[in-house]
Structures are given as structure tokens and as C-alpha cells.
Amino acid sequence: MTVDSIDPAQFTPSEYSAMIVRHLMAESGVARDATVCDIGTGSGILAQTALKLGASHAVATDIDPDALAVARHALADTAPGSRWDLRAGSIWQAIALDETFDLVVANLPNFPGASFRPGNRSPHWASGGADGRQFVDPFLDGLAARLNPGGRAVFTQNRCIGLQRTLDRLAGDGLSASVRDIVLVAMGPEKCAALDPDAARAEGFVRVGRHVFLEVCLIGAEKPRSLIS
Numbered sequence: 130m131t132v133d134s135i136d137p138a139q140f141t142p143s144e145y146s147a148m149i150v151r152h153l154m155a156e157s158g159v160a161r162d163a164t165v166c167d168i169g170t171g172s173g174i175l176a177q178t179a180l181k182l183g184a185s186h187a188v189a190t191d192i193d194p195d196a197l198a199v200a201r202h203a204l205a206d207t208a209p210g211s212r213w214d215l216r217a218g219s220i221w222q223a224i225a226l227d228e229t230f231d232l233v234v235a236n237l238p239n240f241p242g243a244s245f246r247p248g249n250r251s252p253h254w255a256s257g258g259a260d261g262r263q264f265v266d267p268f269l270d271g272l273a274a275r276l277n278p279g280g281r282a283v284f285t286q287n288r289c290i291g292l293q294r295t296l297d298r299l300a301g302d303g304l305s306a307s308v309r310d311i312v313l314v315a316m317g318p319e320k321c322a323a324l325d326p327d328a329a330r331a332e333g334f335v336r337v338g339r340h341v342f343l344e345v346c347l348i349g350a351e352k353p354r355s356l357i358s
């Protein structure tokens with residue numbers, strides 16, 4: 130698949146990725162000289178931002194061949210040469226167990242609605258299964274092992290899929306985790322119709338009149354430099 134035959138609108142970065150871009154830019158030291166892993170790279174925007182901010186190397190993965198073609202084009206434009214590596218695979222499949230990073234970034238599909246496929250997006254873009262955690266949970270499973278001591282993960286998730294559950298899992302793996310930012314994203318009729326009824330009863334929505342917003346959390350998680358204080 131060449132990038133010219135792919136509709137670029139399919140891979141316009143979302144508000145979720147924008148939160149991570151803003152965070153990396155506001156704390157540019159976090160990317161400088163860092164080794165970076167971007168899981169579910171899509172447009173390539175998160176790896177691209179980290180490289181622009183001086184990351185020494187970025188590995189980016191996706192399961193969608195079209196996403197990989199688009200990301201290849203974007204990364205080649207930002208960082209010609211050998212500072213990046215694109216890999217096909219689901220979540221950690223393309224990352225060896227002993228491969229570790231200073232910075233892990235991800236905006237994985239986590240909308241709670243099994244059949245949700247927004248207009249022009251690929252089928253892999255947005256749905257996180259009925260409970261929204263289909264990809265977030267396997268991501269959390271492998272995260273702590275892939276961070277260097279002192280390394281950081283920055284990722285987004287909808288609050289309604291279980292914010293405390295995510296924070297507890299990170300703490301259980303020895304990571305120091307907190308919510309770094311929250312934004313509201315308008316649901317619109319398409320998302321309202323696709324929302325799983327159980328998720329609709331959870332915390333994490335702001336309703337004003339007939340409008341509904343999702344609370345989207347930016348979560349940061351750090352691995353201690355050493356277990357010895």
C-alpha cells in the first residue's frame with residue numbers, strides 16, 4: 130500500500146493524541162535524548178513529536194498496514210535516517226520482553242462500544258470493545274517491564290472505562306501514577322448511539338442540556354530509579 134492511495138483524513142490525530150502532544154511539548158525535557166516507544170502509532174504523530182523534541186530513537190507499532198504506511202511517510206519527513214523503527218504487531222507483540230524505553234506513549238482505542246466505527250476512520254481506530262478496555266489492559270500488562278528505571282509512560286483513556294482501575298493497576302506494578310490533565314470531548318450523535326449501556330452509567334460524562342461530553346484523562350506513570358531509597 131502506498132501512502133498516496135490512503136485517505137489522509139482517516140489518520141488525522143484526535144483530541145486524545147493532542148493532549149499527549151501538548152504534554153510532550155510542555156515538558157520537552159521528557160523527550161530529549163529519550164528512547165521512545167509509541168504503541169498504536171496511527172498517523173505517527175506521537176513518535177514524530179518526540180523525535181522533533183530531540184528523542185534519540187523511536188519505535189512505533191500498529192496493527193493497521195495503512196497506519197504504518199502513513200506513519201512511515203510522516204516519520205521519514207520529520208527524522209530522515211535511522212532514528213526510528215516502525216513495526217507491525219498488536220500492543221507489545223513487536224517489542225521484545227527485554228527491550229526497554231525512557232518514554233512510552235499511547236493513545237489506544239478505548240471507546241466503550243463494541244461496534245463503534247466513526248465515519249471515515251479505520252475499523253481499528255476507536256472501539257475498545259464493550260467495556261473500552263480491550264487494548265488498555267494488555268497495554269498495562271506489559272508496560273512496567275518495558276520502562277527503564279526513571280522512565281515514564283504518558284497515555285490517554287476515557288474516564289468512564291475505569292480511571293481508578295487503571296491507577297490501581299499501575300501502582301500494583303510499582304509505578305507512580307497520576308492524572309496529569311483532563312479535557313472534555315463532545316460525544317456527538319454517532320458516539321452517543323454507539324455507547325455501551327453499562328459504560329453510560331459510569332462516572333466520566335458531563336451532561337449539559339442535550340449535549341454529552343466524555344472526560345478524557347492524560348495519565349502519567351513513572352518507574353522509580355531504584356527500589357533502594
Ligand SMILES: C[S@@+](CC[C@H](N)C(=O)[O-])C[C@H]1O[C@@H](n2cnc3c(N)ncnc32)[C@H](O)[C@@H]1O
Nearest residue numbers: 142143146169170171172191192193219220253
Ligand atoms: C485512536 S488511534 C490513535 C493513533 C495515533 N496516536 C494518532 O493520533 O494518530 C489508535 C491506533 O491504535 C491502533 N491499534 C488498534 N488496535 C491495536 C493493537 N491491538 N495493537 C496496536 N495498535 C492498535 C489503530 O490502528 C490506531 O492507529
